[in-house]
Amino acid sequence: MGTSRKTVIIVGGGFGGIAAAKSLKNTQYNVILIDKKNHHLFQPLLYQVATAALSPGDIAMPIRGIFGNYDNIRTVMDKVVEINKETQTIQLETGDSLNFDFLILAPGAQYNYFGNKDWADHAPGLKTLDNALEIREKILISLEKADQISDKAKRKPYLRYVVVGAGPTGVETAGAIAEIAKRNMMRDFKSLSPAETEVYLVEAADGVLNGYPENLSKRAQKDLEKMGVNVLLNSPVTDIREDGIEIEERFIETPNMVWAAGVKASPLIEALDCDIDKMGRAIVNEHLTIPGSNNIFVIGDAAHSKDEDGNPLPGLAPVALQMGRYVGDLIKKEIPIKDSKAFHYVDKGTMATIGRAKAVAEVRGFTFSGLIAWLLWCFIHIFFLIGFRNRFRVFAEWSWYYITFKRGVRLITGRSSNE
Structure with a gap:
């Protein structure tokens, strides 16, 4: 039965990636969560580490510690360097190649020094x-x-x-x-x-x-x-x-x-060969997939998604969390994309x-x-x-x-x- 399971690869252990993986715990899917670091970082409190109020361990948690009790979730500390949409594979920096049935990209963002x-x-x-x-x-x-x-x-x-x-x-x-x-x-x-x-x-x-x-x-x-x-x-x-x-x-x-x-999206988004905005974010549709794909999702800071008024959603933790849960639930329910409800962000x-x-x-x-x-x-x-x-x-x-x-x-x- 294990060999017949579909594989969901999640790239990024931030808010969106963690939320998507949690939605898929104890399901019929093999989930592989890949991140360059071995920990999930609560970025909104980073400045408190920088200003000597908190220790690094106060705002970080080993990813393996989060998902250690779930047999269907595997964590990999590596960097994705290539994505092949046709063969549905990703290439890792260490040389390994992994196949996916669903790919969730949540690589986050980096600071933009505007060419300097x-x-x-x-x-x-x-x-x-x-x-x-x-x-x-x-x-x-x-x-x-x-x-x-x-x-x-x-x-x-x-x-x-x-x-x-x-x-x-x-x-x-x-x-x-x-x-x-x-x-x-x-x-x-x-x-x-x-x-x-x-x-x-x-x-x-x-x-x-x-x-x-x-x-x-x-x-x-x-x-x-x-x-x-x-x-x-x-x-x-x-x-x-x-x-x-x-x-x-x-x-x-x-x-x-x-x-x-200022910030810009991870360079990994360029590997998708899809439309991007001026911040380097992938322009996704109402189901958070890239145009022309039903199984490649982009969420969090790397996604350009709009609200009901046509305004781009901000790069905030609540947005990434809701996107991660939405995509995880969508995959888990096995509802065809065309029949699924569009993503709706609830601004709290x-x-x-x-x-x-x-x-x-x-x-x-x-x-x-x-x-x-x-x-x-x-x-x-x-x-x-x-x-x-x-x-x-x-x-x-x-x-x-x-x-x-x-x-x-x-x-x-x-x-x-x-x-």
Whole structure:
């Protein structure tokens, strides 16, 4: 019976890939989940690792640990380098070739430096644990270096922090860095004053959190500015070097830069030879398949799918989760594509945290800010973490931080190139 089972290959262990695999557990399908890493990463909380609030293990879970109890799900740590739609095979970097009856592509996205690849060397994005740990070490090393320089003018660059991009990740990162630089870490550095630190949030558009209701966008900007963040709007970046960032005719000298300005789909999507949008996402139909195919699905950040009003769905975790469940259920029910219901995204709201007890949220037309929004944000993020152990640890860390104002993970291990 095992040899007659159809095979579903899922590429990507993010929200969409994990959701699709869960929908297919204990079914008649052989499921192969492939990812370059051995863990599922809760990306919305990466910035908390970067800013020393959480440990990597708090927001990551081994994929084998998630599916170890399901005999029909196999996990493979490898990279897909080629897709052949005609023969229904994929080629792995290690040289193995796998056949599929159904292919679900959920490879995620990567940061877009708009043709300036060298910028990534100086302003890392926040997509992986390595990124987060690199940024964390840069911040900690800069504080150590500043503490050793008595001349305030010469140590100024090490106390500057620039975040490029004022979407949710940029806003949350800038707010967290402001709390570190102006409150938390200063207790350990007696020679430094919070007044010496400068935090910049740079955005090419005319507002922060574009896409959010205007009142929440303005509230977020106001909260950031109260925390000491310099919000620079209508300020496109023109160059990034090792010693700082150039914004039109202004240069900000600092080694501490974080990129959160734009994303593009995984290069793997190009292997499908299908229509893509300007972000490199596959343009899928109402069933999340690529045109001309009934068995190749693209979901999550790699998919260009539209809502009922014709607007592209955002690259958010809830979108990927719902897409994964939809595709998994569609395959499981064995209903022909033409007879299946179209994918419908249920928007349950958006939210972003700015700092301690500061957040903004929009839920089903209702807007919240301040402590209520922050508590809502905490609850939702803990709920979406995989595993009771991770939820308990994050809850404990946040409770400790809220009571003591102290961030727990402040180790320098030599990862950073700035050591």
